[in-house]
Amino acid sequence: MLQSPLIESLIEAFRVLPGVGPKSAQRMAYHLLQRNKSGGAKLASVLSDAIEKIGHCSLCRTLTEEPTCHICASERRAIGELCIVESPSDVQVIEQSGIFAGQYFVLMGHLSPIDGIGPQQIGLDLLELRLQQGDIKELIVAMNASVESEATAHYIQQLAAQNSVVVSRLAQGIPMGGELEYLDSGTLSQAFLARKQLID
Amino acid sequence: MLQSPLIESLIEAFRVLPGVGPKSAQRMAYHLLQRNKSGGAKLASVLSDAIEKIGHCSLCRTLTEEPTCHICASERRAIGELCIVESPSDVQVIEQSGIFAGQYFVLMGHLSPIDGIGPQQIGLDLLELRLQQGDIKELIVAMNASVESEATAHYIQQLAAQNSVVVSRLAQGIPMGGELEYLDSGTLSQAFLARKQLID
Numbered sequence: 001m002l003q004s005p006l007i008e009s010l011i012e013a014f015r016v017l018p019g020v021g022p023k024s025a026q027r028m029a030y031h032l033l034q035r036n037k038s039g040g041a042k043l044a045s046v047l048s049d050a051i052e053k054i055g056h057c058s059l060c061r062t063l064t065e066e067p068t069c070h071i072c073a074s075e076r077r078a079i080g081e082l083c084i085v086e087s088p089s090d091v092q093v094i095e096q097s098g099i100f101a102g103q104y105f106v107l108m109g110h111l112s113p114i115d116g117i118g119p120q121q122i123g124l125d126l127l128e129l130r131l132q133q134g135d136i137k138e139l140i141v142a143m144n145a146s147v148e149s150e151a152t153a154h155y156i157q158q159l160a161a162q163n164s165v166v167v168s169r170l171a172q173g174i175p176m177g178g179e180l181e182y183l184d185s186g187t188l189s190q191a192f193l194a195r196k197q198l199i200d
Numbered sequence: 201m202l203q204s205p206l207i208e209s210l211i212e213a214f215r216v217l218p219g220v221g222p223k224s225a226q227r228m229a230y231h232l233l234q235r236n237k238s239g240g241a242k243l244a245s246v247l248s249d250a251i252e253k254i255g256h257c258s259l260c261r262t263l264t265e266e267p268t269c270h271i272c273a274s275e276r277r278a279i280g281e282l283c284i285v286e287s288p289s290d291v292q293v294i295e296q297s298g299i300f301a302g303q304y305f306v307l308m309g310h311l312s313p314i315d316g317i318g319p320q321q322i323g324l325d326l327l328e329l330r331l332q333q334g335d336i337k338e339l340i341v342a343m344n345a346s347v348e349s350e351a352t353a354h355y356i357q358q359l360a361a362q363n364s365v366v367v368s369r370l371a372q373g374i375p376m377g378g379e380l381e382y383l384d385s386g387t388l389s390q391a392f393l394a395r396k397q398l399i400d
Contacts, residue, residue: 003292006250006265013246016239018231024219030289031218032247033254033263034308039216040251046213048244050206050229051237063233065206089230092203108234 007033059130061123062088062106071095071104078102080137082130084156086110086144094142102140105130110143110152122152124159131163138166207233259330261323262288262306271295271304278302280337282330284356286310286344294342302340305330310343310352322352324359331363338366 007029014025032040056062057069064070071077071091081102085091091104107122119125130136139160143149153169160167173191174183183191207229214225232240256262257269264270271277271291281302285291291304307322319325330336339360343349353369360367373391374383383391 003288004254004264004266004269006246006254007263007288009246010250013239013243016232016236016243017228019224019227026289026292027219028217029250030263030287032216033250034287036216037251039213040247043213043216044244044248044251046206046209047232047240048248050210050233051240051244054204054206054233063207063230064204066204069204087230087234088203088207089226092226 056108057106060104060106061108061126062091062104076101079135081140082136082138083140083142084127085142086149090142100140107152110146110148111155112148119155124155127156128159128163131160131165136165138168141167141169143169256308257306260304260306261308261326262291262304276301279335281340282336282338283340283342284327285342286349290342300340307352310346310348311355312348319355324355327356328359328363331360331365336365338368341367341369343369 010029010033011022011025014020014028015022017025020028032043050065053065054063055065057064057072058067059072060069062069062071066073078101081100082105083094083100083102084105084107085094086107086109088106088108091106094100094104105123105127107124109117109122111117111119111122131139139156141153141156143153157167171194172187173194174180174187180188210229210233211222211225214220214228215222217225220228232243250265253265254263255265257264257272258267259272260269262269262271266273278301281300282305283294283300283302284305284307285294286307286309288306288308291306294300294304305323305327307324309317309322311317311319311322331339339356341353341356343353357367371394372387373394374380374387380388
């Protein structure tokens, strides 16, 4: 035993954080104990509070401490457009852009039969019910580019077709400020295939 | 407001950790809420426990939840050698090497008059009392290489001289596996000045 059991437990506990190995965990533990006890106490209490109170929005499944999240509860959002994303942080980044004024549906993951994650686990039964209600005019699928995400997007597309709802996907191409020289060939191919004619 | 107030507070609270900016804090918050609630609850409870119970060892000033740390309390450590370090993590790294079997004295910082950190704030009054007791035969100063640390080491050296205790410092030179080509000139100069004659 190189140090006190309680400090050992604290270092071990910090390793649940993503990207935190033994060295960073030790640094975090010592930093709080030596230099910021009040910040550490605050973190402990907010974290315990959040773990206890935060659940899923009953409409869009995102994380919230209310029964319904503030976006679903807002009367200022267009109800005809539903944007499908994989995680609450995707909602964040789209909200930051300010480009979208409709509502979201958060899968909290993607289909992954190998891990036992089927349509129900990512709330696609809930999504189907919502499509059947007839308010949604367009589904905007804003998924990541992995194979599993593509498969999930395909499944959602079929779901929408069965309920006669228009489906669209975010455009793929060259990112703003991107340099051709450093672009991967997949993105470049997409950009060629989806090229637009310029009109004078 | 882009997300729930409780999630905002949690992200803000994670920013007390060293090296954690807004993006990492958000990633940590979402990770625990989405994927590891039990790990998060454990972290909250251990952290709150540690903040409340961990204080300083009455002999060496390191962090511990006991009145005296396990190294100071151990009967297997030589009491004639006292190693002076700046922080508990320095104790860790020396213990891991297994090279030292004496006791430690942890300054929890270094002299820094500009920040109001004088000899008392880093426990040098406590160290002086200990030197006066006469058990200590050698002080091994294992400080960092910054200007403030050098000044602190110099102060400790005078303290030891007043109490007729031998002082030594860790050797400076080429680190194991170090390549000359990549060595800074300060280290190289030290290695030249402290060179040892080889004996056949």
